[in-house]
Amino acid sequence: MNPYLAWPRSAKVAAVLFMVIASGFLLIAAKDILIPIALAVLIAFSLHPLVKRLIRAGVNRIVAVVLVVGLSTFAVGGIGFVVSSQLKAFADELPAHEANIVAKVRSVKAMFKGGTLDRLTNLINRVNKRTAAPSHTSTPTEATTTPAVPVPTPATSPPEDPGDPAVATAALAESTTPAGEHSQAAEPHPPTAAEVSNEPTSIFGTSLMTNPIVSSVIEALATAGIVILLVTFFLIQQADIRDRIVSVAGRGALATTTKALEEAGARISRYLLMLFVVNSTYGFAVALGLWLMGVPYAIMWGLAAGVIRYVPYIGPWIGALAPISVSLVTSPGWTQPLMVLGLFVLLELFSNNIMEPILYGRGVGLSEIGVILSAVIWAWLWGPIGLVLATPMTVCLVVLGRYVPGLRIFDHLLGDQAAVSPFVRLYQRLLAKDAEDVEEMVKFYLKDHSRGETADDLIVPAMELIRQDLAHDQIDDGDSERMNAILRDVIEERMSSPPAAAEAAADEATPLVIGVAAHADEETILLELLNAACQEQSCRIEVLSSGLLQSERVARIVEQSPELVVVSSLPPGDLPHARQLCKRLKAAAATRRIVVARWGKAADGVDRTQSLQAAGADEVVTTISELEPIIKTAFHMRQASKATAPASSAISAGAKVQAG
Secondary structure: OOHHOOOHHHHHHHHHHHHHHHHHHHHOOOOOHHHHHHHHHHHHHHHHHHHHHHHHHEEEHHHHHHHHHHHHHHHHHHHHHHHHHHHHHHHHHHHHHHHHHHHHHHHHHHHHHHHHHHHHHHHHHHHHHHOOOOOOOOOOHHHHOOOOOOOEEEOOOOOOOOOHHHHHHHHHHOOOOOOHHHHHHHHOOOOOOHHHOOOOOOOOHHHHHHOOOHHHHHHHHHHHHHHHHHHHHHOOOOHHHHHHHHHHHHHHHHHHHHHHHHHHHHHHHHHHHHHHHHHHHHHHHHHHHHHHEEEEEOOHHHHHHHOOOOOOOHHHHHHHHHHHHHHOOOOOOHHHHHHHHHHHHHHHHHHHHHHHHHHHHOOOOOOHHHHHHHHHHHHHHHHHHHHHHHHHHHHHHHHHHOOOOOHHHHHEEEOOOOOHHHHHHHHHHHHOOHHHHHHHHHHHHHHOOOOHHHHHHHHHHHHHHHHHHOOOOOOOOHHHHHHHHHHHHHHHHHOOHHHHHHHHHHOOOOOOEEEOOOOOOOHHHHHHHHHHHHHOOOOOEEEEEOOOOOOHHHHHHHHOOOEEEEEEEOOOOOOOHHHHHHHHHHHHHHOOOOOEEOOOOOOOOOOOHHHHHHHHHOOOEHHHHHHHHHHHHHHHHHHHHHHHHHHHHHHHHHHHHHHO
């Protein structure tokens, strides 16, 4: 047995929180090491299907890996070269569009001139001028009357002879030299770093290496080299890495580890493949649309848009800024920029609402809120690279959460499967007294399910939770009454038949089925729910409330003599009342058939069928779906009895005539 399962709940929560916080600090502190590894794993997942195809075709694994990695690196480098060369060409021709830029800026200023923004700007300027303190400026008189401060001479200077020619020449030179230059000339200084940097430096020189741009480029190239090396290693040693992970997990977790690895690999590979298809078609559509509109360098902007779209949410709009700006600079009017903006909006709508739902479906395993939260958290941890890695990394956490009990919180918070069942959500909305949400949930469920299925899967389990919480003092009688009133309104509004069908159901020719509650108001509501579901069969069910005395209910049933009696019984605390009612009905011979509907799963988990049958019940069911064929049988029996009644009457009448 796993010792973690025996921990108290508080200890489990504390352990998970500590692990999450420690992991966050580790991810931030070691991001320079972890980012290349994560990128390499992501790229390895992307290239693995190609390597697998080549191996199946008979190519050696090492040759296949080198071939796939080399071609991929060459393709990425070619795209980068094309984009950089076209970007340089566009920067060179940008001064030729200066007149167009000036015209656009003037038109924008003229558009806002005299408007609300302009008036607000003028108001702020006037307020600033009035509240600004006057600055103090010196007058010319003050400047001319400021006495000059003589430079003191050292006291230890020896007396000089004014008649000496050398002294006279030095004095003349001193009088014609400014004070600052005099002090600088007096004391020579060593060359500064700026003067030293004027000397020629090799490509590997110190000053060139300290340039931030050069150092950034070198760092990016080094990271790319590490990623390529790791990708090659991961693809070649895939089987060995998998075996090592399994060995670390241990023999006891062999099945769990294997399932987690397979599921994570399948989900991430499918996600990356579909993402490549979506982004490639998106980039091609952008390039084609910009080319048809006449935007310069359309191929470059299409490639850039397809690549930048790997960054979720903000990537497409970052890729749209450059083409829109180029169109503003190069086009004479405003038509082309607006068309470019419309192109990106239409492509985003098509990709998000048609392509991605068709290609992705729910195969990734993340909910919508999970995708957004993962993007925010990973962007905070690792910056822009974190946005690219957010979905694959979160998929791994969700898959681990499905197989590792300590990480189950990730599956509950971020997974695509709902954390609670639909009937639990319905019960929660009942507790919150949100009648609108309850009605909306039932309405939505009815779109894909029948009335009987909606009752069995949604409403009956919610009613069972009401009875359980009421028995355990989690709610009081007032809470249950309010929830029952909401459910009654929803059943009448959403599950009952229209008036014409209701009149047909109330026809006297239809079979009569009486439903009687054992002891609680919730059981009466479930009978009303059964009546609404059976209206599809044109069957009328007369409901006897639990508010009547048991003797009154039995007397009413004896008077009506129905074809079928349904005893509604909802655990817990229902069994004694249901058994006593069955005994009295059986003793009075009030009906042909007694069926006990003991709704849902019994609270004690014990099957009470034999006990109820011993009390007089002919059959025990738990769902409306089980009751429907029984009601159909009662319908056919009543119809058969009505059909034979006229014939028997005619035979008896003929016999009387013959006897007479």
